[in-house]
Amino acid sequence: MGRPDSATFNALLDATETVMRNEGYAAATSRRIALEAGVKQQLVYYYFRTMDELLLATFKRRTERALAAMEENAGSAHPIQSIWANLRNRVDARLVFEFVALANHHAGIRAEVARYVTQSRRIEAAAIARQFARDGIDNGPIGPGAAAFVMYAVSLLLERETSTGITEGHDEVRALIDWMLGRLG
CATH class of the missing domain: 1.10.10.60 (Homeodomain-like)
Incomplete structure (x- = not known):
């Protein structure tokens, strides 16, 4: 090897x-x-x-890089804004969706997807919780885990639609998220 x-x-x-x-x-x-x-x-x-080993190694390299970037964003002075900026600028939706589709047929990638998503949500939720607590933010019913999920889902869907030529409403959604994050300070 x-x-x-x-x-x-x-x-x-x-x-x-x-x-x-x-x-x-x-x-x-x-x-x-x-x-x-x-x-x-x-x-x-x-x-x-095998090709399965190559595909899994490719995905693992991506997840390790992404987790390192998340750890860096989580440690910033404004982690919520940093997480959003990272998601907005670094999500490669085409590749994400290909790996998710592949996970339906590849147990190793399915397990790695689950490991990565679980770990990334924990990192982001912990950072969001710290910012909520530090800044005295009344987050209402939006818990840190929900905030992490929503930011990821929105960024992924925006990028996925953009990659297929759909942009209707995207500027408004980005403006809404930016407005909400701006209110956090």
Whole structure:
């Protein structure tokens, strides 16, 4: 097996993301990924025993990077606003939806999706709760977990619709969220 810190290993993960984003997970074959990475097809199997391993490694790399960004946002002076800005600017909805669709058929990715979402919600909810408490925010019925969920769902849906050419109402939704977050201070 090839080294996970090598340039070729990472090129294969990058290529997998590109193929899935642009052509869907069904197009993520060893031949297509090798072509995208600019390597011979045999190298795919030198680094990964199966395509399932490659797909899972690709998703795990994304989740680790995303969790690191969330931890950074959670530690900011205004974590709610930082979380929203991160979600608004960094969610790759096309790729997210491809991995979620793949999770229906791939137990390893399904487990990783569950682990990632659970961990990310806990990180975000804890940061939101800290800001609510620190700033004396009366959040009414909106608990920290609900706030984290709503921000993620809204950002994902906005990006997904935008990627399919739908933008009706998006500016108003963004303005509403920005207005609400602006009231938090």
